[in-house]
Amino acid sequence: MNIEDVLGDEYREMQEEYLVQIRSSLDQMKHDLDGGDLISIRRTSHSLKGSAGMFGYDRVGELGSQIEQAALAEDVIHIEPLLIELEETYQEIRQRAA
Secondary structure: OOHHHHHOHHHHHHHHHHHHHHHHHHHHHHHHHHHOOHHHHHHHHHHHHHHHHHHOOHHHHHHHHHHHHHHHOOOHHHHHHHHHHHHHHHHHHHHHHO
């Protein structure tokens, strides 16, 4: 028995809220990248990676970690491709959840 079996509808509601959070985080990080706000990108990506494992979204957590590390290193060139990959991963998750 897993957490989804135990919590049922409540788990699915939490999962949906997290998917909304991923979308919001993506939009925020894109905005922050345009504005050069690496501190905000670091914070947002850190939060994203921290909660991804709860729902089994390992790739989201990995990308969150990579984005966080790139922001810490002020490696702006690598953040945009990571955000694109995160967007693609998000879209895949959304399609599976539909």
